[in-house]
Amino acid sequence: MRVNVTVNGSQEAVDDVWEGESLLYVLRERMGLPGSKNACEQGECGSCTVYLDGTPVCSCLVAAGQVEGREVRTVEGLATAGRRDAAGDTAGRAAAGHDELDPVQQAFLEAGAVQCGFCTPGLIVQSHDLIERNPEPSDAEIREALAGNLCRCTGYEKILDAVRLAAKRKASAE
Amino acid sequence: MRPENRTSSTAPRNQAPIKSPGHVAAHVGPEGRGRVGDSPLRPDGTLKVAGEFAYSSDLWIDGMLWGATLRSPHPRALIRSLDIAPALAVPGVVAVLTHEDVPGVKFFGHDGTLDQPVLAIDQVRHQGEPIALVAADHPETARRAMEKIAIEFEVLEPVTDARAVIADPERHKVQPLGGITRHQPVRVGDVDAARAQAEVVVSGDFEVGMQDQAFLGPESGLAMPSEDGGIDLYVSTQWMHNDLEQIAPCLGLPEERIHMTLAGVGGAFGGREDLSMQIHAGMLALHTGKPVKMSYNRYESFFGHVHRHPASMHYEYGATADGKILYAEVEIVLDGGAYTSSTLNVTGNAASLGVGPYEIPNIRIDAYGVYTNNPPCGAMRGFGAVQACFAYESMMDRLAAATGLSPVEVRRRNAVSQGSKLATGQVIESPAPLADMLTRLEAMPLPPAADTSDIRNLPGGASQTTHGEGVVRGIGYGVGIKNICFSEGFDDLSTARVRLEVIGGEATVLVHTAAAEVGQGLVTLQAQIARSELGVRKVTIAPADTTVGDAGSTSASRQSYMSGGAVQKACHAVRDELLAMAERKFGSTYGQLYLDDGYVVSRWNGIVGPIEKVLGEDVIEATREFHHRPTQKMDPETGQGNSHTQLALCVHRAVVDVDTELGLVKVVEMAAVQDVGKILNRLSLEGQIHGGSAQGLGLAVMEEIVVAGGLVRNPSFTDYLIPTILDMPPMRLDILEHPDPDAPYGLRGAGEPPTLSSTPAIVAAVRDATGKALTRVPVRPEHIVA
Numbered sequence: 001m002r003v004n005v006t007v008n009g010s011q012e013a014v015d016d017v018w019e020g021e022s023l024l025y026v027l028r029e030r031m032g033l034p035g036s037k038n039a040c041e042q043g044e045c046g047s048c049t050v051y052l053d054g055t056p057v058c059s060c061l062v063a064a065g066q067v068e069g070r071e072v073r074t075v076e077g078l079a080t081a082g083r084r085d086a087a088g089d090t091a092g093r094a095a096a097g098h099d100e101l102d103p104v105q106q107a108f109l110e111a112g113a114v115q116c117g118f119c120t121p122g123l124i125v126q127s128h129d130l131i132e133r134n135p136e137p138s139d140a141e142i143r144e145a146l147a148g149n150l151c152r153c154t155g156y157e158k159i160l161d162a163v164r165l166a167a168k169r170k171a172s173a174e
Numbered sequence: 175m176r177p178e179n180r181t182s183s184t185a186p187r188n189q190a191p192i193k194s195p196g197h198v199a200a201h202v203g204p205e206g207r208g209r210v211g212d213s214p215l216r217p218d219g220t221l222k223v224a225g226e227f228a229y230s231s232d233l234w235i236d237g238m239l240w241g242a243t244l245r246s247p248h249p250r251a252l253i254r255s256l257d258i259a260p261a262l263a264v265p266g267v268v269a270v271l272t273h274e275d276v277p278g279v280k281f282f283g284h285d286g287t288l289d290q291p292v293l294a295i296d297q298v299r300h301q302g303e304p305i306a307l308v309a310a311d312h313p314e315t316a317r318r319a320m321e322k323i324a325i326e327f328e329v330l331e332p333v334t335d336a337r338a339v340i341a342d343p344e345r346h347k348v349q350p351l352g353g354i355t356r357h358q359p360v361r362v363g364d365v366d367a368a369r370a371q372a373e374v375v376v377s378g379d380f381e382v383g384m385q386d387q388a389f390l391g392p393e394s395g396l397a398m399p400s401e402d403g404g405i406d407l408y409v410s411t412q413w414m415h416n417d418l419e420q421i422a423p424c425l426g427l428p429e430e431r432i433h434m435t436l437a438g439v440g441g442a443f444g445g446r447e448d449l450s451m452q453i454h455a456g457m458l459a460l461h462t463g464k465p466v467k468m469s470y471n472r473y474e475s476f477f478g479h480v481h482r483h484p485a486s487m488h489y490e491y492g493a494t495a496d497g498k499i500l501y502a503e504v505e506i507v508l509d510g511g512a513y514t515s516s517t518l519n520v521t522g523n524a525a526s527l528g529v530g531p532y533e534i535p536n537i538r539i540d541a542y543g544v545y546t547n548n549p550p551c552g553a554m555r556g557f558g559a560v561q562a563c564f565a566y567e568s569m570m571d572r573l574a575a576a577t578g579l580s581p582v583e584v585r586r587r588n589a590v591s592q593g594s595k596l597a598t599g600q601v602i603e604s605p606a607p608l609a610d611m612l613t614r615l616e617a618m619p620l621p622p623a624a625d626t627s628d629i630r631n632l633p634g635g636a637s638q639t640t641h642g643e644g645v646v647r648g649i650g651y652g653v654g655i656k657n658i659c660f661s662e663g664f665d666d667l668s669t670a671r672v673r674l675e676v677i678g679g680e681a682t683v684l685v686h687t688a689a690a691e692v693g694q695g696l697v698t699l700q701a702q703i704a705r706s707e708l709g710v711r712k713v714t715i716a717p718a719d720t721t722v723g724d725a726g727s728t729s730a731s732r733q734s735y736m737s738g739g740a741v742q743k744a745c746h747a748v749r750d751e752l753l754a755m756a757e758r759k760f761g762s763t764y765g766q767l768y769l770d771d772g773y774v775v776s777r778w779n780g781i782v783g784p785i786e787k788v789l790g791e792d793v794i795e796a797t798r799e800f801h802h803r804p805t806q807k808m809d810p811e812t813g814q815g816n817s818h819t820q821l822a823l824c825v826h827r828a829v830v831d832v833d834t835e836l837g838l839v840k841v842v843e844m845a846a847v848q849d850v851g852k853i854l855n856r857l858s859l860e861g862q863i864h865g866g867s868a869q870g871l872g873l874a875v876m877e878e879i880v881v882a883g884g885l886v887r888n889p890s891f892t893d894y895l896i897p898t899i900l901d902m903p904p905m906r907l908d909i910l911e912h913p914d915p916d917a918p919y920g921l922r923g924a925g926e927p928p929t930l931s932s933t934p935a936i937v938a939a940v941r942d943a944t945g946k947a948l949t950r951v952p953v954r955p956e957h958i959v960a
Contacts, residue, residue, distance in 0.1 A: 020314060034232035035225020039390040039440070040472040044891035047390060075225035105223040109215055112857040115865065116693025117222030118390040118440030124223060140630050146899045150891065152390055152441050153693045155864030156899040158857075 005067045007031060008077030014064075023062040024048045027074060035075040035121045039150070046149030049122035050074045056129045075121035078102040078128060103173070104128045107166035108159070115153035123149045127163045135171055137163065209706040210919060213857035216698050217715055218691070230410035230437035231394035231469045238396065239268055241451070241458045241468040242316035244306040244323050245477055246298035249332040249547040249884025250348065253296055253305070257324040261308055264319040269309040269462050276453075277460065278426030284416055284448050287514040289351055290550075292424050292453050298327075299348050299512035300549055301885050302477025309458040309466055332547035332884035336509040337486060339544040348512055348545050355510050355517045355543040358525035360597050360813030363536030368501035372492025376572040380489065380565040381950040383878035384509075385482035385869075387554050388896050391440015393478045394469035397455035404431025405456045410439035412446045412690050413727035414720050424453045425460060432456070436718040442692035443869070444553030445479040447729055448515055476889035480515045480552030481879055483508040483543070485524070485561035489569045491534075497577040497584045501536035502529045506562060508543045508551070515552030517543035522662055522808060523558030526598045526817055530566040531608050531655040532588040537597050539813065547884045553729055555869060556656065556929045563654045564873075564951055567934030570653070571941065581651045581938065582616045590655075599814040602821060604851075605912035608653065611825045611847040615651070618906055621843040623647070624831055633831055633838035635900060644835035647842070650828050650938025654930025658820040658923030659732040663807045666732070666819070669723030670700075670740035671797040674708060674748050674789065681772065681785040683708055683745075686716035689725035689737040694925060695858035696733050700741050702855060707745035709772035710785065723799065731822065731923030734854060739918040740800035747796035756788045803916060820914060824848040824927035826867065826935035829903075832943040837955025839875050839940055844932060845906040851914045851922035863928045864905055870932030872897050875940075878952050 003014045003026065014030050024041070027033045027050070036059050037047035043058040050059045051073035059072075079099035101109070104127050114120050123146060130137055130145040137145065142163045151159060206212030221227035258270040273280055273293040280295065281288040294305045306323050310316035332348075333339065339346040343353025369375070395409030404427055411417050414434045422429040439446070451468040458466040470478045490503040506524045510517035521543035528539040556563075574584040589608035595601055624631045626642040634640055660666040671686040683704045691697045701713040718725070725737050753767040756774045766777035774782040782788065806815040829842040844867050853859055869877075876895040880887040888894045913920025933951060941948050944958050 018312070018314065028232070029234065032234070033225075034229075034234075037229075037390070037440075038231055038392065038469070038471075040891045042472065042890060042892065045390060045472075075223075079224055099224070101220070101223060108223050109219040112213070112861050114216060114219050114222050115695065115861055116389070116391065116439060116441040117218070117227055118229065120222050121225045140628060143899045144630065144636070148898075150390065150896060150898060152388055152443070152869075152896060153865045154861050155866075155868035155897075155905070156902045157864040157905055158861055159899065 001065065003064050003068055006071040007033065008073055017064045019065060021064045022060050023064055023067050023072070024059040026064045027059060033074055033076050037118050037121055039118060046126060047119050047122040049125040049149065051125065056126055075125055078105060078124065102128065103169045104131065104166040107162040107169065111162035111165055112158040113154060113162035119149060119151040123151065123159060127166065130163070131167050131170055136167060207705065208702060210702050210854050212702065213855050214698060214702060216695060217701060218697055228438050229391050229440050230408065231392055233396040233408055233437060233467060235396065235398070235465050238465040238467050239309040239311060239458065239462060240313040240316045241455055241466045242308045242313065242320045243304050243454060244320045246294065246301055246303040246305055248298060248327055248329050249301045250330040251298050251327040252330065253294060253298065254326040254328050258306065260322040260324060261319040264315065264322060266311045266315040267308060267319045269458055270323065271307040271457055271461060275457060275461065276424060277457065279423040282420040282424055282449060282453065283514055284420060285514060285516055285518060289349060290513040300547055302549065304454065307454050307458055309462055334546055334548055334884050336507050336544045336546055339546060340507060340542050348547050351514065352545050355514060355545055356521040358521055358541045358808060358813055359811060360525050360528065360537055360539035362597060365501045365503055365536045365538040368536040369492050372500050373495040374493045374576045375490065376569060376576050377490040378568060378572060378949060380487045380568055382485040382561045382564055383952055384484040384551065384881060385554060385873050385877050386476065386879050386894060387443035387445030387479065388894065389441030389443055389445055392470045392472065392475050393450035395437055395451060395455060396465060396467045397459035398465040399459050399463050400433060402431055404433065405459055406433045407452060407456060408435050408437040409452055410437050410446060412442050412692060412729055414688050414690065414718065415724035416727065417449060417452055418720055420449055421452050421456060425456050434720040436690055439690060439692040442728060443555045444557065444729055447553040447727060448480050450478045472891060473889050476879065476886060480550045482554035483510060483520055483551040483561065487561070487565040489565050491569050491573055493573055493577065495577065497573060497579045497587050499532060499534045499588050502534045504528050504539040506541040508561065509546055509548055510543045511546055511548045511550035513550045515550050517551065519662065520558035523657060524562045525813055526596065526808060527559045527655055527657065528562045529597050530563060531590045531606065531653060531823060533590055533594050539597065548881050549879065549886060555866065556926050557730065559654065559656050560930050560933065563930040564934050567652045567938070568949065571938050582612050585651065585653055586612050597813065598808060598817055600816045600818060604914040604916065606821065606823060607849060607910065607912060608823055611823060611849065611910065614908055615825050615827050615845060615847045618827065618845045618908065621829055624842065633833040633840040634836065639836055639838060640833045644833050645831050646834050646943040648830050648832060648939040648941065648943025650935045650942050652826045652931040652933065652935030652938060654824050654927055656731065656822050656926045656930055657818040658822050659730055659735055659802050661805050661819065662817045663805055665801065666726055666736060667799050667801045668725040668736040668740040669797065669799050670737065670744040671722050671795065672704065672741065672744035672748050673793060673795040674752065675793040676786050676789050679786065680712055681710045681789065682712045682714065683710050684714050684716055685741055686722045687725045687737050687740065688718050688720060688722050689733055690718060690728040692728050694862065695855060696737060698858060699734060699738055699854055703738055703741045704745055707742055708749060709769055723797065731925040734921055735820070735917055735923055736800060736802065738921070740798060742918050743800050744796045744798040747798055748794050751794045751796065752785065752788060755792065756782055759788065820917060820922060822849070822922045822924065822927045824931045826931040828935040828939040830936060830939040830943060832940055832958065834944055834958065837958035839953070841871055841901070841903045841936055843903045843906070846928055847908040847910065848924065848927060849910040849912050849922060850924045851917060852911050852920040853909060854919060854921060859909065859924055860907060862925045863907055866925060866928030867905060867932040868897050868902050870929045871902060871936060873951055874933045874936035874953060876952050
């Protein structure tokens with residue numbers, strides 16, 4: 001089947017999608033957007049979290065056909081196009097884009113919230129949503145908001161630091 | 175295909191450290207100049223937060239096929255017949271392979287014992303054992319075709335009781351090597367004579383359940399036929415050269431025709447030390463002549479790697495009335511499952527570290543690793559030391575109770591220090607300030623009582639199982655000791671190639687090793703070392719691959735020590751060559767040259783010039799191997815010998831609130847004191863201690879692969895629970911730096927020790943709150959309310 005969907009602001013028509021495919025599979029394998037991760041593919045780990053019409057969802061639990069005509073925003077769509085130099089990256093594929101990282105992404109990087117990084121995209125989308133809704137989250141609110149995102153490396157301490165830092169920076173930027 | 179990331183470090187930026195608003199001071203920054211001791215940003219971090227880092231499961235190339243693995247549903251069965259024709263007939267299927275298609279040797283094993291079939295031959299010995307492979311144009315096609323492979327099994331009664339194997343190894347052979355994998359005794363002094371003098375005797379039986387590494391990135395990778403008739407392999411692993419030694423014979427190829435590159439690794443924790451899909455994807459690629467991707471889903475991942483050995487242990491200690499231990503009698507039984515994997519060395523660790531960091535004059539330990547039809551077990555963070563630690567720390571608490579001493583005091587009275595002998599007779603030659611660490615831990619402030627006005631602070635949290643009634647606080651302590659680097663005579667080495675040249679007018683270093691970055695931050699550290707040793711700002715870390723020499727495994731907390739040591743050594747060689755070049759180019763009158771902050775300087779005449787001036791168009795490259803000091807095998811009868819390179823200590827205090835009516839536990843806070851010799855990167859180090867402590871928390875109160883009759887009952891993240899951000903409490907850290915003179919920079923491996931001591935500390939705290947004996951981890955609600 002064909003699926004028409006807006007992904008990171010760009011309107012796309014994806015062909016040859018088999019009805020059993022998830023949004024996660026379509027993003028990763030058909031659209032070249034592997035940033036959303038496949039850690040459990042059953043909605044337990046949160047590593048595949050994306051915005052669907054502005055609401056964070058586990059993209060592994062969304063059937064491809066369900067996104068027809070809707071809007072998806074992935075971790076790849078959080079950075080602001082054209083100005084990534086701020087992140088200080090000088091090599092690799094990212095150099096081509098020079099996008100400016102979202103403050104949540106930058107805070108995860110600086111706070112040491114990234115180790116293996118497999119949980120990171122999902123946690124960043126979920127944290128991004130939290131700060132949008134609640135610009136000054138308490139620790140209890142951060143924990144509650146991120147309770148559906150598993151991380152095996154960090155013990156979550158630096159993730160809390162990252163979210164606090166991102167919230168603080170976003171608040172001072174406004 | 176998407177290229178492997180070439181990670182690069184940038185010039186350090188000066189930023190003020192940011193103060194955390196949290197009530198526990200967590201450390202953020204500073205980057206400093208990006209040298210040893212600073213906390214520069216991860217060179218791969220920008221890609222990771224942008225979602226652009228290429229993990230092994232992200233690899234994609236035009237025209238690739240998807241591989242799938244048919245696995246045994248039975249823990250033990252004979253294969254009477256196997257018909258692949260129905261699978262081959264499925265449209266989209268390109269190949270179906272069985273053991274008959276293995277091009278070379280049909281067995282592999284990562285620790286030198288080649289007992290694991292690439293694909294089952296005439297029988298299966300554990301649930302999930304690979305039997306056949308399918309390649310198809312869509313992953314779902316491959317999975318559906320796989321289900322059409324027709325197999326007739328003759329199901330046999332599985333051997334699942336590890337103790338029964340010890341009682342009668344011959345009757346319980348599950349494979350040709352069968353029975354007992356290793357029995358390692360440790361004998362010190364005269365236990366029977368000491369028993370007669372003991373004023374206090376305590377004993378206990380303890381169990382540790384099977385824990386899963388539960389790394390988030392699934393086993394996955396891409397195999398591509400190469401022009402020389404070999405294979406290009408992009409996989410996530412912990413030790414490429416060891417993989418290569420196993421893959422090449424099975425694929426019937428010389429090692430030089432298998433080109434391995436490390437793809438992005440989504441965590442490891444020991445679970446990637448054994449092969450998973452490497453040989454299988456290689457077989458499918460060679461057979462079809464096409465690139466083949468394999469990526470396990472979470473269900474398959476639970477069968478796709480080895481786990482932490484479950485343990486059953488009996489301990490008896492005798493002591494004086496004032497708490498000085500006189501003897502220890504210990505039996506440790508580790509269930510290694512169907513194949514050898516790391517069981518030989520896990521058993522060795524359990525034996526050598528069986529009584530922990532305590533001075534005990536008379537010891538009798540018998541540690542056994544055995545074969546059963548349970549899932550194979552091997553390496554996981556802590557590697558044999560974790561299981562023993564739960565038992566010996568539980569014993570220290572029993573001894574405290576029996577002598578009336580506090581848990582901290584009884585540990586202090588028996589604590590090792592520099593110069594003490596371990597159970598193996600090995601003298602601890604570098605600082606081991608355990609008594610001081612305990613004193614510091616005890617002095618750390620305690621968290622306030624739970625604020626019951628917010629129900630989220632209570633056990634059960636928002637599920638509203640209590641408003642404070644029945645909730646009791648407990649405090650517990652745990653101590654652990656872990657060997658760092660490979661032990662028992664293994665010639666442990668790492669190799670680094672360092673290249674210095676001027677690029678764009680700036681001295682630039684390229685560091686190339688085969689060391690696996692699995693998340694721990696080795697890429698950051700390698701760049702820090704190069705900056706420190708050569709005084710440059712710009713360092714690039716080349717992709718890890720097998721075109722450079724062996725780096726050894728990313729395990730045993732060894733890469734900072736070993737690959738860090740190799741990078742330092744190669745940098746020194748580059749530096750020496752640079753100084754010699756300066757002599758040649760600028761004349762010997764300069765004499766006595768040294769490198770200072772990017773400048774070549776003469777002791778007599780001052781600055782010769784910056785590196786850029788000395789180098790000009792020249793390139794300096796050096797490849798060096800680093801070995802740690804030799805170790806010895808444990809004596810097979812007495813366990814004696816200097817078997818370990820380095821030993822590391824961590825101590826934990828846990829504070830818990832327990833709903834004693836429902837058996838729910840909330841860990842309120844963990845505090846840890848760890849001696850790391852030298853802090854190389856505080857930000858990464860704290861992350862290791864937090865993460866290791868979290869895995870210990872998981873083992874304490876939730877994590878277990880439940881196996882019944884050889885069958886795994888909970889192979890999913892729905893049923894196998896790992897700690898969430900709600901489970902993991904704030905931590906207080908006190909990191910000590912007592913340098914080890916034998917180690918690079920004086921460092922001490924740091925990744926594993928916190929995984930040991932956090933588990934017994936939490937269980938001790940739950941015991942303190944409930945008065946229950948709690949002899950098994952993970953502790954479940956029914957153990958508390960029983």
